[in-house]
Amino acid sequence: MENSSKIFDVIVIGAGVMGSSTAYQTAMRGLNTLLLDQFDFLHHRGSSHGESRTIRATYPEDYYSNMVLESSRLWEKAEAEIGYKVYFKTIQFDMGPSDDKALRAVISSCKKNSIPVRVLDHHQVYEEFSGTIELQRDWIGVVTEHGGVIKPTKAVAMFQTLAVKNGAMLRDNMEVIEIKRDEVKGGLMVCTKSGEKFWGKKCVVTVGAWMKNLVKEVTGLDLPIQPLEATVHYWKIKEGHEAKFTLKTGFPTFASYGEPYIYGTPSLEFPGLIKISEHGGRPCEPNERTWAAPPLVVDSLRQWIEGRFGNLIDHNGPVMTQSCMYTMTPDEDFVIDFVGGDFGKDVVVGGGFSGHGFKMAPLVGRILADLVTVGEAKGVDLKYFSIERFKGNPAGNVKDFEDQVNTH
Numbered sequence: 001m002e003n004s005s006k007i008f009d010v011i012v013i014g015a016g017v018m019g020s021s022t023a024y025q026t027a028m029r030g031l032n033t034l035l036l037d038q039f040d041f042l043h044h045r046g047s048s049h050g051e052s053r054t055i056r057a058t059y060p061e062d063y064y065s066n067m068v069l070e071s072s073r074l075w076e077k078a079e080a081e082i083g084y085k086v087y088f089k090t091i092q093f094d095m096g097p098s099d100d101k102a103l104r105a106v107i108s109s110c111k112k113n114s115i116p117v118r119v120l121d122h123h124q125v126y127e128e129f130s131g132t133i134e135l136q137r138d139w140i141g142v143v144t145e146h147g148g149v150i151k152p153t154k155a156v157a158m159f160q161t162l163a164v165k166n167g168a169m170l171r172d173n174m175e176v177i178e179i180k181r182d183e184v185k186g187g188l189m190v191c192t193k194s195g196e197k198f199w200g201k202k203c204v205v206t207v208g209a210w211m212k213n214l215v216k217e218v219t220g221l222d223l224p225i226q227p228l229e230a231t232v233h234y235w236k237i238k239e240g241h242e243a244k245f246t247l248k249t250g251f252p253t254f255a256s257y258g259e260p261y262i263y264g265t266p267s268l269e270f271p272g273l274i275k276i277s278e279h280g281g282r283p284c285e286p287n288e289r290t291w292a293a294p295p296l297v298v299d300s301l302r303q304w305i306e307g308r309f310g311n312l313i314d315h316n317g318p319v320m321t322q323s324c325m326y327t328m329t330p331d332e333d334f335v336i337d338f339v340g341g342d343f344g345k346d347v348v349v350g351g352g353f354s355g356h357g358f359k360m361a362p363l364v365g366r367i368l369a370d371l372v373t374v375g376e377a378k379g380v381d382l383k384y385f386s387i388e389r390f391k392g393n394p395a396g397n398v399k400d401f402e403d404q405v406n407t408h
């Protein structure tokens with residue numbers, strides 16, 4: 001079917017959190033926007049579904065902290081517009097061996113960005129969290145104010161609703177197989193597997209774990225992106241201790257540096273359960289998933305939970321798991337750029353969010369909308385996210401600390 005009577009200003013392909021936030025941003029600017037997804041909206045086969053994502057300003061790379069602060073303001077702005085909350089604040093607690101390079105870099109980057117930070121020894125940590133968190137003697141704890149939990153599915157629904165409210169059109173079950181220039185009508189023609197065609201002046205491609213395949217197909221460009229199948233684990237808090245781990249009592253979002261990198265959120269979405277998972281996963285093809293939780297990861301989580309939370313959490317095994325996908329770049333930095341070539345500045349990609357993109361979605365949406373409207377992004381240095389960085393240099397940006405994400 002042809003939709004040739006209408007030429008959209010912007011067609012956004014991929015309606016996860018990044019595409020939905022972008023569609024909201026472009027529609028809000030008065031641009032005629034179309035948002036497409038290959039599956040049902042709010043499906044669970046990508047990266048943006050579920051009940052909790054961490055927001056934290058503690059990054060070893062100093063270019064992310066201010067992006068998080070800006071994103072945090074934009075989350076609140078979107079919440080004010082929709083009239084309900086998706087972002088629940090608490091403190092952020094990072095911990096790890098005192099000589100861990102990445103954790104030391106987190107402390108320096110907070111200081112450089114004027115983010116107030118407190119570094120505690122194991123005694124002080126025990127006091128600070130009233131005995132709920134125990135550290136080894138040679139570990140330190142790092143406390144910052146900018147932590148919190150974002151509700152992913154609810155947040156994606158929020159952006160889609162706001163996009164529609166601002167005039168965008170949304171269509172699901174539309175798998176895009178081709179984007180090409182239409183020499184007759186001008187602009188870009190977007191073709192779907194079902195035979196529908198759409199026309200737009202600009203295109204934003206935010207297809208998550210499918211990015212490598214679609215970009216290669218459409219432009220010939222081979223982005224160094226690897227999807228990972230990741231598992232979220234929920235553990236049971238022992239009876240009588242549930243309240244200690246809630247947002248209400250000020251329990252933090254947390255991350256544990258070193259091998260393996262482990263993260264978690266306060267008990268919120270499932271009463272009596274706490275999410276504690278490893279930052280990593282196993283390489284996969286996005287359409288050929290196992291959906292299974294790797295047993296070795298569970299072993300290392302068990303040990304870590306026993307060490308940190310002693311007798312307060314049942315570490316025998318998770319009581320619930322969920323599957324999700326990371327989209328990794330070699331340097332764990334995003335890819336936000338024009339695809340160039342024959343498409344010049346008309347097609348922009350936002351991908352490679354490497355397991356830490358959700359918190360940034362409102363800002364990424366704003367950046368992608370800036371790129372298709374004014375050709376540059378205001379107030380953000382995009383050199384770290386360029387495609388160019390991989391040319392002749394497959395490892396990308398140079399880092400002076402260990403990788404955060406574990407690949408099994």
Ligand SMILES: Cc1cc2nc3c(=O)[nH]c(=O)nc-3n(C[C@H](O)[C@H](O)[C@H](O)COP(=O)(O)OP(=O)(O)OC[C@H]3O[C@@H](n4cnc5c(N)ncnc54)[C@H](O)[C@@H]3O)c2cc1C
Pocket residue numbers: 013014015016017018019036037038039045046047048049052053054055174175176177206207208209210214230231232323324325326350351353354355356357358359360
């Ligand atoms: C287990 C887990 C925990 C995480 N924890 C955190 C965290 O605590 N904090 C944080 O900041 N981030 C976290 N992240 C990362 C964050 O969730 C992702 O970076 C983010 O959701 C990526 O969103 P996306 O829109 O790029 O991808 P997706 O949500 O996958 O969206 C891409 C969309 O594109 C669609 N699509 C693909 N191909 C096509 C096509 N050809 N045509 C049309 N549509 C197409 C897909 O169906 C999909 O809906 C986590 C991720 C996982 C998996």
